[in-house]
Amino acid sequence: MNREMYCPFCKKDFKMEEKPFHWGEGVVALGFECPKCGEFLLTEKEHRKAVRTASNRSMLTLSRKMFKLGRSLAVRIPLDIAQKLHLKPKQTVELYTNAGTIIVKPN
Numbered sequence: 247m248n249r250e251m252y253c254p255f256c257k258k259d260f261k262m263e264e265k266p267f268h269w270g271e272g273v274v275a276l277g278f279e280c281p282k283c284g285e286f287l288l289t290e291k292e293h294r295k296a297v298r299t300a301s302n303r304s305m306l307t308l309s310r311k312m313f314k315l316g317r318s319l320a321v322r323i324p325l326d327i328a329q330k331l332h333l334k335p336k337q338t339v340e341l342y343t344n345a346g347t348i349i350v351k352p353n
């Protein structure tokens with residue numbers, strides 16, 4: 247199903263095709279992929295459903311797409327996770343890398 251959706255990153259409406267998004271560990275949500283930046287946008291209902299499934303399974307990891315921010319790469323932390331861990335904007339975090347993984351540890 248095609249639908250006109252607003253991409254908050256491109257700040258523009260696009261016609262987007264609905265498709266399944268695999269969050270990881272078998273959690274699938276229906277959403278829309280922005281044709282310009284590639285960000286995957288979920289409706290609020292699908293987002294809540296996926297988060298509920300993930301938290302029922304005590305999952306700590308969800309698949310997210312990185313995006314360019316200046317010369318760096320950035321990843322968005324879903325609001326549910328930010329609230330669960332009491333994360334606030336401008337709070338500092340420590341980054342650890344080991345064996346191809348990154349751990350983000352709030353201070």
Ligand SMILES: [Zn+2]
Pocket residue numbers: 253254255256257280281282283284285
């Ligand atoms: Zn976009």
